[in-house]
Amino acid sequence: MAEFLQFAFSGLTVGAIYALVALGFTLIYNASDVINFAQGEFVMLGGMVTVFALAAGVPLPLAAVVAVVITVAIGLALYRFAIEPARGASAVSLIIITIGASILLRGLASLAFDKNFHSLPSFAGSKPIMLGGAAVLPQSIIVLIGAGVIVLALWLFMARSLTGKAVAATAANRLAARLVGINTGAMVGLSFAVSAAIGAVGGILAAPITLTSYDVGTLLALKGFAAAMLGGMGNPLGAVVGGLAVGLLEAFGAGYLSSSYKDAIAFIVILAVLFVMPQGLLGRTHIERV
């Protein structure tokens, strides 16, 4: 039982990070139909900028804020200079653009920072807490709480604020949204900014546990994308469920089956789910007009 709990906690911690990446995918996809493969780079930037700001003598809270602001600026630049000019291009072209952006950001990060692994000090000490026989790092709890707060804040923003509703309207039907006076371009830009911020916060929260380096983004983007698809693309709740599911699958797969095939187990389950439910766990059925 202690072993089971241990795996569950580590799975939930990693899963929370995947959920944040998947949430970023979902937000941008809903607003602009773009699968943003640079989403993982937002997570990398959050962690790396914080690490280097901290090393430069900036206190941790301020370093974290600086990291989020810089990442948001890069997210907006990505939208303004790469996505918006290519509007109307095919889905594959847009995917290539975001992959190009992710290669570009990785190259810039390896120059601006370095190619080593870095870690942040834990925000609340490093003495593990014993829960039902399982040792849990305080940072894991911070990751889980942090992810929960982000999801809640995002939900409140989307459901309660006028701006959030404008974003949702843009996602539902861009033309109709423009007809009722919504600045749809700004809303898409906003969703890029929010996605970048969510990614950056995820990167900062996870850095004390998972380490960060200039190239952590690729794998995170893959897992986050897979999680978003598992949950059903375009569904924020699905993204969270998918992220946690991928994290748990990995942790239990690594613990009970084989650690070298832990990624395989997650993907086999994803393939199996898609075969049975081609629209993901919580996705809508696709209807096409001919």
Place this chain on the structure above:
Amino acid sequence: MRRFFANPYLVVVATALAVLLLPLLLESSFYLRIATLVFIFSLAVVGLNLLMGFAGQVSLGHAGFFGIGAYAVAIGPTSLGVPSWLALLAGALGAGLIAFVIGRPILRLRGHYLAVATLGMGLLIAMVFNNEAAWTGGPDGMLVPQLDVAGWTVHGTHAWYWIAGVSLVIGTWIAANVIASPTGRTLRAIHDSEVAARVLGVDVAHYKLIAFVLSAIYAAVAGSYLSLYDGLVTPTEAGFLRSIEFVTMAVLGGLGSVFGSIVGAAVLVVLPQVLTVFQDYEHIMLGLMMIVVMVFLPTGIVPALAGVLQRRTP
């Protein structure tokens, strides 16, 4: 004039001429090596373009098939005692068979769901190469014995230039045949509208599967060539970045254009060689170029240029 350019066999002739004439222009064996690599990658991308450009189905896992071909010629001779040429054939057949078996369930998925499923498939294949170290040498990879055909050992850039070049000509010829055949027309119909094609009585799943299997065989043969030519194979040949590279080559050159596949492969093989001068800036330049080309030429290099030419010629 327009009809002349639209002829799918034009690219076969052009490729054959290029293969014949390039050695006259490229004197150093360094350039010849790059040309050989362009031919090998073109072969994989021409196949992928049949799937992506004509059938309209995305694959983010084609490096998996490339890796199957690459490892077949490595494992066959060293562990199983199979001669290289037979291992090459077995690799191509094996990749085609795997594509056939998993193609049916995978190709039911659409759009981004298909992308993630092929992505998972590619990652699974790469993981096997990474983890089964007893067979594959693990992450460090393994040495590949030279190809031996009827007592003649194939090695060196010159030999591989001609093998890869002739294979590419044959590959474009087969692709041109497929495109000009009723199968090619059906694939284009599926690309335009899957539902409309189905309403017209097209067995959509069957034709998608044909394109998928064909493209897997192209990729496997290309993979075998690369690992035989390099004498070394590592799991990165089957990895995600390699898959992305293939997709980028196909899209950059132009989906639905066989000539575009070759141009796309040439750009992405030659460019890093040029950019090594800039060392640390290599990735930045590559990323920037991908963005700039896609923003300004969203349909790819060759279709965009062909559009300009067509507007000029009345």
